[in-house]
Structure formats: C-alpha cells, structure tokens
Amino acid sequence: MKEVNNINRLYSLDALRGFDMFWIIGAEEIFHKMAEIKSNIFWHGLSNQFIHPEWNGFVFYDLIFPLFLFLSGVATPYSIGNQIAKGKKKGNLLKKVIKRGLILVLLGIVYNNGLEIKSMEEIRFGSVLGRIGLAYMFANIIYLFANQRNQIVWFFSLLIGYWGIILFFSAPGFSPGDLSIEGNIISYLDRVIMPGKLFLGIHDPEGLFSTIPAISTALLGIYTGNILIKTNTDKRKETTIKLIITGVLIIIIAQIWDLYFPINKNLWTSSFVLQCGGLSMILMAIFYYLIDVLKYHKWAFFFKVIGMNSILIYMSIIFINWSYTTNSFFKWLFDIIGEPYNSVIYVICLLTVQWMFLYLLYKKKIFLRV
Numbered sequence: 001m002k003e004v005n006n007i008n009r010l011y012s013l014d015a016l017r018g019f020d021m022f023w024i025i026g027a028e029e030i031f032h033k034m035a036e037i038k039s040n041i042f043w044h045g046l047s048n049q050f051i052h053p054e055w056n057g058f059v060f061y062d063l064i065f066p067l068f069l070f071l072s073g074v075a076t077p078y079s080i081g082n083q084i085a086k087g088k089k090k091g092n093l094l095k096k097v098i099k100r101g102l103i104l105v106l107l108g109i110v111y112n113n114g115l116e117i118k119s120m121e122e123i124r125f126g127s128v129l130g131r132i133g134l135a136y137m138f139a140n141i142i143y144l145f146a147n148q149r150n151q152i153v154w155f156f157s158l159l160i161g162y163w164g165i166i167l168f169f170s171a172p173g174f175s176p177g178d179l180s181i182e183g184n185i186i187s188y189l190d191r192v193i194m195p196g197k198l199f200l201g202i203h204d205p206e207g208l209f210s211t212i213p214a215i216s217t218a219l220l221g222i223y224t225g226n227i228l229i230k231t232n233t234d235k236r237k238e239t240t241i242k243l244i245i246t247g248v249l250i251i252i253i254a255q256i257w258d259l260y261f262p263i264n265k266n267l268w269t270s271s272f273v274l275q276c277g278g279l280s281m282i283l284m285a286i287f288y289y290l291i292d293v294l295k296y297h298k299w300a301f302f303f304k305v306i307g308m309n310s311i312l313i314y315m316s317i318i319f320i321n322w323s324y325t326t327n328s329f330f331k332w333l334f335d336i337i338g339e340p341y342n343s344v345i346y347v348i349c350l351l352t353v354q355w356m357f358l359y360l361l362y363k364k365k366i367f368l369r370v
Contacts, residue, residue, distance in 0.1 A: 073221020104133025
C-alpha cells in the first residue's frame with residue numbers, strides 16, 4: 001500500500017470507478033430484496049436489470065465489468081502517458097505493465113480459489129481480475145508501441161478478427177458460426193487449452209480466448225483518455241458533447257451488429273464490446289462534465305472513496321467477514337425494524353460498514369495499488 005500522487009488525476013475517473021464498484025460490492029442486493037418484498041413490476045424490473053442473461057442479451061449489470069476495464073484504459077494516458085512524457089524508457093514501462101497484468105491474474109486466481117492448496121483440476125484460472133489484467137496488459141503494450149491511429153486499427157482488427165474466428169469455425173460436430181454454449185469455437189478452445197476447471201464446466205465467461213475482444217474494450221478507454229488529457233480548459237464542453245455523440249453512434253453500430261453477431265457477455269462478442277463501450281463513454285462524459293467541468297464534487301465524494309481503493313475492496317471479501325462485522329454493529333437495528341424490511345436495511349448497513357472502512361484508509365492516504 002502507498003500514497004497516491006494526485007497530480008493530473010481526474011476526479012471523475014475515480015468517482016466513476018467507485019460508482020462501478022458500488023454495484024460490485026453488493027448494492028444490487030437492495031433491488032433483489034425489495035423485489036422479494038414488493039411483488040410488482042417496478043421492483044422486479046429493477047431486480048432483473050441486475051441478473052445476467054443466461055446467454056444472449058443485455059442488462060445494466062452486464063455493463064459493470066467492462067466499464068471497469070474501460071476505465072483502466074482511460075487512466076492509461078494519465079499514468080503511462082505521463083511517464084513517457086517525463087522521459088521514462090518504454091522498455092521499463094513495458095516491464096511495469098506486464099508485471100501489473102500478471103499480478104492481477106494471480107489475484108484473480110486467489111479470489112476464485114482462496115489461499116487453499118488444491119489440485120490442478122480443482123483450480124479455476126479464469127477470473128474477472130485475470131481478464132482485466134490480460135486485457136489491460138495487451139492494450140497498454142499496444143499503447144506503448146503504436147500511435148493513436150494504429151491503436152484504432154488494432155481496436156477494429158481485434159473485433160472483426162474475433163467475429164471472423166467465430167463465424168468460420170466451431171466445436172467439432174457443429175456447423176461453422178455456431179453460437180451455442182456447446183458449439184461455439186471459443187468455449188471449445190477454452191475447454192481444450194485452459195488448465196483447471198471452467199466456471200460452467202463446458203464454458204467460462206472469463207475464459208482465455210474471449211479475452212481477445214476485451215483488449216478492444218481497454219483500447220476504447222485509452223482512446224477516450226487520449227481525448228480527455230488533450231482537452232484544453234475552454235474546450236471541455238465540446239469534448240463532452242463529442243464523447244456523448246461518439247458513444248451514441250457506437251451503440252447504434254452495436255445494435256446493428258447484434259442482428260448478425262448477438263450481444264453476449266459470456267463470449268464478450270464484438271457487438272457486446274461496442275454496446276458497453278458506447279455506454280461507458282457516455283457515462284464517462286457525464287461524470288467528467290458534472291465533476292471536472294462544472295466542479296460538482298460533493299455528491300461524487302462517496303464514490304471517489306470507493307474508487308480510490310477498488311482492488312482492495314474487491315479482494316477484501318476473501319479476508320474480511322463483512323457480514324459478521326455488519327451484524328456486530330447493527331443487529332440491534334435489524335431487530336427493531338423486523339421483517340421484511342430488515343433484509344434491505346442489512347444491505348445498506350453492509351455497504352455503510354465497507355464505505356467507512358475505505359473512508360478511514362482514504363483519510364490516512366492508504367491505497368492499494370498493483
């Protein structure tokens with residue numbers, strides 16, 4: 001853990017990352033609990049937005065993971081880019097990028113399997129952090145050695161190439177282009193090549209080969225970061241409008257592509273990359289305009305505290321019994337409120353305990369950085 005240098009940091013970037021993590025650490029449970037209590041269309045509709053589709057389709061909850069990866073890309077020009085500008089050698093930066101990527105892969109394995117020693121067949125190697133680590137690593141390598149124009153070429157080449165692989169190949173016994181969980185070529189290659197166990201036995205949503213298009217998710221974030229870091233103070237409003245318009249156009253392309261290559265988080269399809277990328281760009285633009293342009297900081301402080309220690313709070317579930325801590329502080333409150341709303345209050349108190357923990361670290365300027 002170490003202190004973080006705030007020079008050239010976007011307040012909105014940390015706030016949006018915190019907004020993203022807010023849902024990851026359990027806020028969606030509020031809607032699930034309310035749907036159990038209030039059996040109506042409104043609460044069930046909100047609850048369903050936080051349940052991943054079994055295969056094809058898209059809900060709000062599908063955005064959470066790619067948004068975090070997108071934001072890691074946005075941060076690249078502010079971190080790696082600034083170090084290049086200061087004269088740091090690209091070879092040294094390459095080592096740092098690879099090291100960070102591999103550490104995230106290792107943390108992902110620990111998150112999935114804990115610190116318990118298991119046989120190879122029982123270990124799940126695919127993970128959220130692993131995908132972030134690998135996609136971040138390759139996207140940053142491209143950033144280091146390709147100019148902005150070629151970065152765009154890489155972005156589209158990966159998406160179109162991935163589509164081509166799925167379009168012309170399949171698992172043995174299935175027709176080329178099969179997109180079923182059993183027949184698609186990506187899940188089949190993961191079954192053949194990936195060690196350990198897959199999350200669904202025959203498929204892993206964080207598999208090795210579906211990480212290929214995830215690199216484009218990070219590259220789109222880098223593209224956005226390049227625009228933001230080069231924006232003059234008097235051009236911030238125009239930049240915001242540009243990002244929103246670009247995001248809308250990307251979403252439109254995603255909807256058209258969905259007709260031929262369905263939006264699918266499990267396979268991280270090219271249309272899924274565009275759908276989430278467009279939405280991520282719009283969210284980034286909104287947070288940027290409200291926080292960094294209009295200087296409305298107070299409302300975003302809650303999210304910034306989470307965003308500054310995102311990896312730590314994500315990994316904390318392995319080492320901290322948040323449920324025990326929450327019950328120790330608030331069981332009296334749950335008893336007073338009683339059924340059925342005590343389950344909703346429990347989630348709110350759980351989030352409060354986690355936030356206060358992060359706030360104490362924030363005040364002491366202690367941040368986990370990989």
